[in-house]
C-alpha cells in the first residue's frame with residue numbers, strides 16, 4: 001500500500017500524489033518559466049501570466065484545507081514545491097508563500113464564518129495577499145507597531161503605515177497587525193490581526209526598489225481612516241494578534257528555509273556543471289582541489305538544509321510546536337543559500353558577475369532569506385530560548 005502523508009488537520013495525500021504534483025510543477029517551470037527568468041528579473045516585471053498558471057496548478061491553495069477548496073498539502077510536500085520553484089526563480093515562491101501565511105492565520109485562528117468567507121477565494125488565487133506586519137519604525141520588535149485600530153460602532157477605523165509588504169500592490173487583501181490597546185501590558189496583548197481587503201482608506205504609498213527578489217512587488221501601504229467591519233477581526237478576538245501572527249510564521253519560516261534550499265541547490269547545480277567545462281592549466285577546474293573543497297562544502301550544506309526543512313515540516317504536520325525546528329531550518333538553510341551563492345560566483349570567475357548568467361541573481365536573492373520572517377539573529381535567540389525551556393535543570 002502506498003505511503004500516506006498527513007497534514008496537521010489530518011488530511012492525507014499519497015506519496016504518488018506528491019510525486020505527481022512535483023512533476024507537474026517541474027514541467028511547468030521547465031516549459032513556462034526557466035527561459036523567461038532573466039528577462040523578468042532584470043526588468044523587475046510582475047509575472048502576470050505565470051500567476052495565472054500558478055492558479056491552475058492550485059499553488060494558491062497548496063496548504064489550505066480541502067474543505068475550503070485547497071489542496072490540503074502537508075507542510076513537507078509544500079516545502080518540496082517551494083524548493084523546486086526557488087531553484088528556478090525564488091521570487092515566484094514569494095507570490096504564494098506570503099499569501100499562504102495569511103491563509104494559515106485565518107485557517108488556524110479564524111471563526112468558521114471567516115474561513116468560509118475567505119479561504120475558498122484565497123485557494124483559487126482570486127483574492128491574493130500577504131501578511132502586513134512591518135512598519136517604518138519596527139520589524140523585529142513587532143510589539144512596537146503604531147498602526148492603530150479604534151472601534152466605531154460595527155467597524156474599526158484604522159490609521160497607520162506598513163512597509164516592505166510583499167504582494168502589497170498586486171494583492172487585494174492582507175492580514176493586518178494593528179494596535180487595539182496601546183497601553184496594554186505586556187505589549188503583545190494590545191495587538192490584533194484583521195483580514196483587510198483593499199478599499200477606501202487603504203492605498204499603496206509606493207513601490208519599494210530592492211537589491212534582489214525582483215518581479216514580486218514590495219510596497220508601503222497606507223491606512224487613512226480605513227474602515228474594516230468588526231467581523232474581520234481574526235477569531236473575533238482582540239489582543240491575540242501577536243499569537244496569531246506567530247502561529248502563521250511557523251509555516252512562514254519553513255517556507256523561507258525551503259526557498260533557501262532552492263537557492264543553495266541552484267548554486268550547487270550551476271557550479272557543478274560549470275566546473276566541468278571551464279578549463280585552466282590544461283584541465284577542468286573541478287579537478288583542482290581548491291574547487292573540489294568548495295563543491296564538497298556546498299553539497300553538504302544543501303543536504304543538511306534539506307534535512308532540517310524536512311524535520312521542521314514533519315514537526316509542523318504533527319501539530320507540535322516547532323519554533324525551534326523551523327528556526328534551525330530557516331537559520332541554516334538561509335546561511336547556506338548565501339554561502340553557496342558566493343562560492344558559485346567565485347567558481348564562475350568573471351562569468352559569475354555577468355548578468356547573462358543566473359549566478360549573480362542567487363547572490364542578490366540569498367540575503368533576503370537571512371532577513372525575512374524574522375532575522376537570523378532572532379532565530380538564534382529563539383532556538384536558544386527553546387533549548388533552555390525544553391531542557392530545564
Ligand SMILES: Cc1cc2nc3c(=O)[nH]c(=O)nc-3n(C[C@H](O)[C@H](O)[C@H](O)COP(=O)(O)OP(=O)(O)OC[C@H]3O[C@@H](n4cnc5c(N)ncnc54)[C@H](O)[C@@H]3O)c2cc1C
Nearest residue numbers: 131132133134138139140141164165166372373374375377
Ligand atoms: C524584500 C522584503 C520583503 C519583505 N516582506 C515582508 C512582508 O511581506 N510583510 C512584512 O510584514 N514584512 C516584510 N518584510 C520585512 C521583514 O520582515 C523585516 O525587514 C525583518 O523582520 C527585520 O526587521 P527590520 O528590517 O525592521 O530590522 P530591525 O528590526 O530594525 O533589525 C535591525 C538589526 O538588528 C537586529 N536585531 C533587532 N532586534 C534584535 C534583538 N533583540 N537581538 C539581537 N538582534 C536584534 C536584527 O537582527 C537586524 O540585524 C520584508 C523585507 C524585505 C527586505
